[in-house]
């Protein structure tokens with residue numbers, strides 16, 4: 054494949070892309086035929102046999118790279134992560150980067166060599182600018198390990214380009230200038246469950262935010278949540294841009310229950326997102342994360358007076374009234390001060406296809422006021438001197454992969470009256486596995502905004518509250534295999550489980566998993582946690598590449614309700630949260646220690 058940069062430079066010179074002097078077409082055809090004749094396993098053998106040679110070439114490529122820091126390899130060995138003091142996790146891990154010029158200059162020579170190496174190179178995720186056509190993958194395949202011209206996230210962000218989020222990754226045939234090296238069958242495409250900008254390098258090792266996943270595991274210990282900051286920002290920007298393209302009066306609220314972490318709040322606040330909190334604790338985190346209280350919305354079906362008071366004293370912009378009983382208490386808290394702006398949460402009696410435990414729009418719900426009761430509660434609020442009813446709120450459920458229920462819910466609440474503001478909740482589903490194809494953010498926003506305009510009338514202030522769709526795919530969890538046991542099944546047990554990802558146990562949620570430096574494989578296994586429950590199974594059916602003790606395992610799409618639901622079952626310290634971006638890694642939440650487990654003891 055050709056690097057986009059090369060093609061651009063050639064085009065800029067006005068001469069189009071220069072054909073190489075030798076017959077690469079013929080060479081590539083010969084290679085294709087050779088590869089087709091070989092079994093996949095044989096190709097892999099060939100790659101492994103070449104690896105030493107590649108590593109030599111790689112070291113040469115690295116020689117002049119002044120930016121390459123020490124890789125922290127083995128800095129703390131395999132010492133158990135929970136024994137490592139939090140402050141020692143401040144070191145930065147950077148994926149080795151090659152000097153772009155060096156790579157390009159040597160490309161002509163090494164292209165030919167590359168053809169002799171069945172590349173275990175995986176390409177980048179499919180990307181597109183601003184929700185338009187998919188952008189071409191930018192890479193040059195070279196003989197040296199890591200000698201890949203990769204148009205990285207930093208460059209994309211400088212140009213203000215976004216990857217297309219919320220779209221399944223489909224292998225694309227990329228037009229190439231100097232010769233089609235079609236990737237052989239060893240190629241594995243990263244699923245869309247991984248953060249934007251994730252890739253496998255020439256050695257088949259996972260890179261997240263420009264950092265090597267195995268090195269991250271060595272440096273920070275496991276389990277660990279690895280968050281791609283670029284991914285977080287890109288999705289926030291995509292939501293905001295999608296709304297901006299369709300309406301003037303809107304706000305995008307981060308449903309912070311999905312990932313209540315100060316650093317995540319901070320990033321999303323910087324991206325211009327507002328915030329939904331569902332408790333006093335989430336409110337405290339949101340304030341600490343830098344959200345303007347005026348742009349915070351307090352939810353909850355069982356708010357305490359203390360929480361209402363805290364919200365009021367903090368200057369929270371809006372409180373979402375969940376039930377009639379709450380009104381008296383809120384009026385008392387508001388007292389003689391200026392009226393407190395509120396929204397009323399209603400239950401439209403519309404449900405999307407999702408797990409019962411995360412469905413909230415049905416009539417038989419613990420949240421909100423029923424359609425039958427809503428008119429009386431609306432009148433009560435409109436008569437209140439202390440409260441100012443500005444509009445309605447609803448949230449029909451989570452992980453919804455079709456758009457129709459969102460439209461139906463808006464139609465359902467139309468008879469309740471004409472309001473200036475409608476908070477339409479969150480609920481957009483995400484891809485946890487390669488076969489899940491959620492609607493694109495732009496389509497989700499279009500469905501909601503267009504339905505509001507059509508059914509409720511133009512000029513409404515539209516609020517939306519995505520949680521999962523903002524943060525789920527930003528994050529992967531890294532584990533280390535502690536044991537491999539074979540009986541009826543193959544049980545691959547890692548050092549985390551239901552204490553860091555409760556979703557499979559709560560909802561039967563399905564995840565992908567891979568060995569972080571050996572994607573693919575055909576060992577059918579059950580990926581289990583370390584907890585004293587037979588139900589502590591992270592992925593029930595997974596294919597791994599000959600999993601062994603010490604392997605680093607990655608599960609993508611753990612950003613939503615992973616850290617949020619983490620717990621200390623079996624006295625397991627909760628994992629750290631590590632931000633990665635453009636080759637740098639930093640701890641934003643340290644790993645818990647055993648001392649933390651005693652921290653609340655008073656006797």
Ligand SMILES: Cc1ncc(COP(=O)(O)O)c(C=O)c1O
Nearest residue numbers: 308448451479480518519520521
């Ligand atoms: C009131 C409310 N808004 C928004 C959300 C966010 O939902 P999701 O994470 O599915 O976008 C939730 C999730 O429980 C919610 O209860």
